[in-house]
Amino acid sequence: TRLLVLHGPNLNLLGNREPQVYGHVTLDQINRALAERARQAGIELTTFQSNHEGQLVDRVQAAPAEKVDFILINPAAYTHTSVAIRDALAGVGIPFVEIHLSNVHRREPFRHHSYFSDLAEGVICGLGWKGYLYALEFALDRLAPEPA
Numbered sequence: 001t002r003l004l005v006l007h008g009p010n011l012n013l014l015g016n017r018e019p020q021v022y023g024h025v026t027l028d029q030i031n032r033a034l035a036e037r038a039r040q041a042g043i044e045l046t047t048f049q050s051n052h053e054g055q056l057v058d059r060v061q062a063a064p065a066e067k068v069d070f071i072l073i074n075p076a077a078y079t080h081t082s083v084a085i086r087d088a089l090a091g092v093g094i095p096f097v098e099i100h101l102s103n104v105h106r107r108e109p110f111r112h113h114s115y116f117s118d119l120a121e122g123v124i125c126g127l128g129w130k131g132y133l134y135a136l137e138f139a140l141d142r143l144a145p146e147p148a
């Protein structure tokens, strides 16, 4: 079982970037928490951050050959602009959860629309960095459900 975590532009600045909005936890700390949970669960998890739209498209396109079963993605600013990343996700057909640290719905109107939400299995926003861990729990459950 393989999971891909994609982080969009400026998320490499987490920790210093508008901490009142995004918190003090760094991207490295988030990735390490995800890796630790994945290790416990016995699944493979790869993380990738890019400030470049095309690199994120390439990473999504490469996912089927890498046998990725599920994607967690925070498209960051590309959430509100990127038909290209949306089309890549639709094209590979790998289920994904969309994550935002901040509650985009109580921010500027231009953050209220997402090119991803209608394709996503679900969306987590406003729960801070732990939103990634909650999304990972969902993915684990989806991929290897506990017997009822």
Ligand code: DQA
Pocket (backbone or CB within 6 Å): 009, 010, 011, 074, 075, 076, 077, 078, 079, 099, 100, 101, 102, 103, 104, 111
């Ligand atoms: C974000 C919200 C986006 O509107 C913003 O452009 C980001 C981060 C979030 O995680 O809250 O860069 O995706």
